[in-house]
């Protein structure tokens with residue numbers, strides 16, 4: 001693409017050194033029915049006019065290996081969320097979080113012909129309540145898989161530790177397996193764990209947001225010439241909470257113009273210049289993300305920022321589609337379970353979804369005068 005299509009010349013996407021493989025997994029993103037809404041400033045800075053709250057869905061993702069093995073990456077929020085660890089229920093109520101959940105993921109699977117017993121393991125990207133779901137709705141044959149440091153830093157859970165944010169019932173009587181990342185396998189900037197041992201599905205060590213935070217890289221298609229045009233879905237968990245936290249970048253600058261305008265995505269003939277968005281960018285940059293993480297939110301902010309920079313390198317590739325756990329802008333654009341996401345590359349989803357988050361900037365653009373409109 002010519003650089004005149006962008007407000008800055010894009011840097012080439014860095015080589016991620018993804019090992020070659022002819023094996024894929026079937027990836028289906030489940031809309032867990034959870035809807036969460038929290039004050040924007042609790043997660044992102046600076047504030048954005050007209051966007052006082054952030055939230056949306058909490059995706060759970062079903063990964064199906066051709067052998068029949070099935071795992072879930074994250075579980076959303078448990079339906080009876082007031083039965084979470086008391087410390088978290090208290091925090092949610094005090095902080096004014098809104099949490100609505102219609103179904104547990106086990107119910108959604110069963111409504112669509114799968115049994116909870118079919119699930120070999122549940123992988124928690126991390127152990128926050130909006131990812132842990134209710135593991136006790138799965139039989140004891142379903143293992144629980146967690147990231148590095150979980151066992152030493154997060155157990156015992158509630159009630160053995162009355163202050164714990166997680167429930168012991170989630171792993172009572174089942175295998176609790178903690179991933180340790182081998183030093184010899186790295187994909188992009190991240191240590192990687194080849195889950196099925198055949199290159200179809202990797203867990204990635206993406207620390208910072210929470211203890212043992214993990215992402216996943218799923219190979220969704222292979223080409224006949226191995227590796228050349230493979231496609232992947234990157235499941236980013238809570239590395240980021242909004243598209244403006246990892247876009248734009250030097251690899252993916254803001255375009256010179258949009259059609260349709262991301263502010264009016266349902267009007268196919270609408271247009272707007274990319275400069276509309278640099279004008280409200282905190283540093284007026286076409287190559288830096290709009291938002292930073294609010295200090296105090298992540299477990300380790302330096303590591304969390306490093307993980308975001310690493311994720312941006314995946315997002316830079318046309319053949320990798322990034323799904324973060326709470327990406328509201330993908331609701332309605334992305335096919336959800338029971339449909340699979342594997343054919344995302346043929347549907348233009350990446351192009352349609354890439355700047356969809358800018359829809360949240362409507363009021364800021366509207367109120368733009370000739371100076372900054374950021375609140376702080």
Ligand SMILES: [Zn+2]
Pocket residue numbers: 128130131238325326
């Ligand atoms: Zn979350």
